Ligand SMILES: NC(=O)C1=CN([C@@H]2O[C@H](COP(=O)(O)OP(=O)(O)OC[C@H]3O[C@@H](n4cnc5c(N)ncnc54)[C@H](O)[C@@H]3O)[C@@H](O)[C@H]2O)C=CC1
C-alpha cells in the first residue's frame with residue numbers, strides 16, 4: 001500500500017474531492033481507501049493520467065435528488081428527501097440498492113454508489129454501479145404509511161429507471177415488502193411488466209435465494225479465504241454484528257458450515273451466546289427481528305449486553321461486521337487484534353473506519369473487503385435480471401450453485417493481481433486493483449464524450 005503523506009505527494013484527486021465534493025466525509029473515505037490501494041497501478045501507466053481516469057472515476061454520472069411528499073394515517077403530510085446516485089454504467093445498466101434511514105444523505109449514497117461500481121465489476125456480471133434512498137425513517141410507521149411512502153417515491157423515481165437503464169434493489173430497511181410496493185407503483189405508472197427492480201418476492205418475478213444471497217455469499221467468500229490459507233470454518237467462533245438481512249443469513253450459513261455464532265447486535269446492544277447459538281435460537285431471533293420487528297433486548301434467548309458492541313467478546317476467531325458503515329472504530333479494532341482475532345470479513349458496506357481498516361491491514365490480518373465479500377446479494381440480483389429477461393424461474397438449487405461459483409470467482413479475481421505477503425493475501429488491495437483496471441479499461445475504450 002502506498003503511503004501518501006506529504007503535501008508534495010498529495011494525489012490530484014484530493015483537491016478535486018475538496019472542490020467538488022465538500023462535506024462528504026464517507027465518500028472521501030471510500031475514495032481514499034481505493035486510491036491507497038491502486039496508487040502504484042495508477043502511477044504505472046501514463047494512459048490513466050492522460051485520460052484523467054481518477055477524476056472521471058470519482059465523479060458520478062448524475063445525482064437525481066427529489067422531494068417525496070406522503071400522507072400519514074392521520075392525514076398529515078410529510079416531506080422527505082430522496083436521491084438516486086447513478087454512478088457509472090460503464091459495465092452495464094446502473095445497479096444498486098435503495099436505503100431508507102434517517103442518516104441517508106448525499107455523501108453516504110455517493111460512497112455506496114462508488115463502492116458498488118467496484119463490487120459489481122468483481123461479480124463478472126454486466127452491471128454498472130448506483131445507489132439511492134431516502135432519509136425517511138420507517139421505525140414507528142404503520143405498514144400503510146410505508147406503502148404510501150414507497151408509492152410516492154416511485155412516482156418520481158420511475159422516470160429515471162428501467163430494465164436496461166437503472167435497476168434498483170433493497171438495502172437497509174428496504175426488504176422484499178418495500179420492493180413489492182415500489183414495483184406495484186411502477187406497474188401502475190408504466191403498464192409494463194419488466195425487470196426494473198430486483199429483490200422481488202419469488203411469487204412475482206423475484207429470484208429464489210435473493211433474500212439469503214448477501215449473508216450466504218459472505219460465508220462462501222470467507223470459506224474461500226480460509227481454504228486459501230489452509231484453514232476452515234469448522235468450529236470457528238464467530239462474532240456477528242447487526243441482526244438484519246445480512247447478519248441473520250450469515251449466521252444461518254455459518255451454523256450450516258459447522259461454525260459457532262457467538263453474537264448478533266442492534267443499535268441497543270449485543271445478544272451473546274457463550275457456547276454459540278443453536279438453530280432454534282436463530283429461528284426465534286428471525287421471528288423476533290423479521291416478523292415482529294422487535295428489539296434484540298426482548299429476545300428470550302442468549303444474554304443481552306445493553307449498549308455493547310460484539311467486539312469486546314474475547315474468546316472468538318472471526319469478526320463479521322454486518323450492520324452499517326463505520327460501525328467498527330479504531331478502538332474496536334485495537335480490542336479485536338489485542339484478543340488475537342485476526343480474521344475479519346465485511347458483510348456491511350465500509351463497516352470499518354479508516355483507522356480500523358489500517359490496523360487490520362498493517363497487522364497483516366486475513367481481511368475480506370465488503371466489495372468482494374458482500375457481492376453475493378447484487379450477484380443474485382444479476383441472476384434475477386437474467387431470469388426476468390428469459391421469462392423464466394430458476395430453482396433455488398441452481399441459484400445457490402451459481403452464487404457459490406460467483407463467490408469463488410470473486411475470490412480468484414481478488415488475488416489475480418496480488419501475491420501473499422508473509423503468508424496472507426492482501427484481499428482489499430487485490431479487489432480494488434481488479435475493479436480499477438476493469439473500470440478504467442472500459443472508460444478508456446469508450447472514449448471521452
Ligand atoms: N441487503 C443486501 O442485499 C445487502 C446489504 N449490504 C449492506 O449490509 C449492511 C446491512 O444491511 P441489511 O442487513 O440489508 O439491512 P437491514 O435493514 O436488514 O438490517 C440492518 C441491521 O443493522 C442493525 N443496525 C443498524 N445500525 C446499527 C448499529 N449502529 N449497531 C448495531 N446494529 C445496527 C439494525 O438493527 C438492523 O438489524 C448495510 O451496510 C448494507 O449496505 C450489502 C450488500 C447487499
Ligand SMILES: O=C(O)CCC(=O)C(=O)O
Pocket residue numbers: 095096097098116119167168169170171198349374375377378379381
Ligand atoms: O442487489 C442489488 O442490486 C443491490 C445490492 C446492494 O445494494 C449492495 O450490494 O450494497
